[in-house]
Amino acid sequence: MRSKASYKGHPIHPALIPFPFAFLVGALVFDAAGRLTGRPSWWTTGANLAAAGIAMALVAAVPGLVDYLFTVPPRSTGKQRATRHMLANLSAVSLFAVAWWLRGDAAAVPSTLQLVLEAVGAGLLTAGGWMGGVLVNRNQIGVDPRYANAGKWKEARVDARPGVPVTVATADELEVNQMKLLRVGDRRIVLGRTEQGYVAFDDHCTHRGGSLAGGVLICGTVQCPWHGSQFDVRAGTVKAGPAEQSIATYRVEEHDREVRLTL
Numbered sequence: 001m002r003s004k005a006s007y008k009g010h011p012i013h014p015a016l017i018p019f020p021f022a023f024l025v026g027a028l029v030f031d032a033a034g035r036l037t038g039r040p041s042w043w044t045t046g047a048n049l050a051a052a053g054i055a056m057a058l059v060a061a062v063p064g065l066v067d068y069l070f071t072v073p074p075r076s077t078g079k080q081r082a083t084r085h086m087l088a089n090l091s092a093v094s095l096f097a098v099a100w101w102l103r104g105d106a107a108a109v110p111s112t113l114q115l116v117l118e119a120v121g122a123g124l125l126t127a128g129g130w131m132g133g134v135l136v137n138r139n140q141i142g143v144d145p146r147y148a149n150a151g152k153w154k155e156a157r158v159d160a161r162p163g164v165p166v167t168v169a170t171a172d173e174l175e176v177n178q179m180k181l182l183r184v185g186d187r188r189i190v191l192g193r194t195e196q197g198y199v200a201f202d203d204h205c206t207h208r209g210g211s212l213a214g215g216v217l218i219c220g221t222v223q224c225p226w227h228g229s230q231f232d233v234r235a236g237t238v239k240a241g242p243a244e245q246s247i248a249t250y251r252v253e254e255h256d257r258e259v260r261l262t263l
Contacts, residue, residue: 016056016059016060016063017060017129017132019052019053019056019060020053020054020056020057020060020093020125021125021129022053023049023050023052023053023056024049024050024053024054024057024092024093024096024118024121024122024125025122025125026046026049026053027046027047027049027050027053027096027118028046028115028118028119028121028122029046030042030043030045030046030049031043031046031047031050031110031114031115031118032110032115034046034109034110035109035110035115040107040109043109043110044106044107046110047100047103047105047106047107047108047110048106050096050099050100050118051100051106053093053096054093054096054097054100057089057093058093061089061090064086064089065086067082067141067142068082068083068086071141071142072135072139072141073188073203073204073209073210073211074188074209075204075209076139076204076205076208076209076210076211077139077208077209078135078139078141078208078209078210078226079209081131081134081135081139082131082135082139082141084131085128085131085132085135088124088125088127088128088131089124089125089128091121091124092121092122092123092124092125092128093121094121095117095118095120095121095124096117096118096121098117099113099114099115099117099118099121102114102117138226139210139226140214140225140226144214147216147218149175149177149178150177150178150179150216151174151175151178153181154173154174154179154180154181155180155181155182155183156168156169156180156181156182156183157182157183157184158182158183158184158261159184159185160184160185160261160263161263162263163262163263164262164263165253165255165260165261165262166260166261166262167258167259167260168180168182168191168200168259168260168261169191169198169258169259170257170258170259171254171257171258171259172257173259174191174192174193174198175193176193176194176195177192177193177194177217177218177219178192178193178217179191179192179193179213179217179222180192180213181203181211181213182200182261184261184263187202188202188203188204188211188213189201189202189203189250189261190202190203190212190213190222191252191259191261192217192222192233194217194219194220194233194234195219195220196220196234197252197254198252198254198259199220199233199234199249199252200249200250200251200252200261201222201231201233201236201247201248201249201250202247202248202249204247205224205226205227205229205231205243205247206229206238206243206244206245206246206247207224207226207227207229207241207242207243207244208226208227210224210225210226210227210229211225212224212231212247217233220232220233220234221233221239223240224243227242227243228240228242229241229242229243231243231246231247233249234249235249236248236249250262250263
């Protein structure tokens with residue numbers, strides 16, 4: 001089972017992001033200013049900042065990749081945005097790396113081509129940063145929107161075969177209105193507990209693909225955190241838009257103090 005932080009976001013990730021941004025944009029500023037004013041110490045500082053920025057970008061990319069693979073809901077607009085965000089940032093760092101390689105020596109005056117590469121890289125960093133902000137604020141990647149009595153985030157990987165019940169929780173593991181994310185093969189299924197018992201449904205809002213496990217479960221209704229669509233967790237039907245299509249639900253039963261799911 002994964003901890004809450006492993007799915008809902010990595011605290012180290014936001015703390016690392018400012019470093020490559022500051023170093024790489026600073027490299028462009030010092031290179032351009034040094035060449036315009038003829039000060040070698042400035043463009044040497046720019047070269048060193050570029051090297052530090054590239055290194056820090058690679059470090060920051062590690063938790064970002066983990067978020068991309070395990071946190072961003074698949075088959076969603078958030079996944080599409082995250083892909084563009086990743087490509088923009090990787091392209092930006094690559095351009096700075098090429099410019100740094102072409103210089104060869106930190107004391108060498110930056111050429112016009114190197115300044116152009118860094119300028120384009122800074123533009124891509126800006127675009128990638130904007131998309132990253134949208135991922136956090138709109139798609140709530142790295143944000144844990146907890147509600148009253150929601151409990152600690154729970155997540156588990158389960159091996160299951162169609163038609164064969166598989167144990168996914170103990171009978172007292174969840175309280176009423178709490179949820180747990182199940183990774184069943186390439187599926188993401190939410191296990192929830194209502195006043196009438198346990199339920200299971202797809203972790204995929206039919207509107208834009210938001211994660212329902214990251215939403216709110218109250219009185220047998222789950223609400224998507226992205227745009228507020230609501231679904232009946234037993235029937236899967238839409239109770240409030242903008243979603244128009246129902247979500248898939250799965251058979252759940254309790255036996256010998258175990259909760260079993262059947263696909």
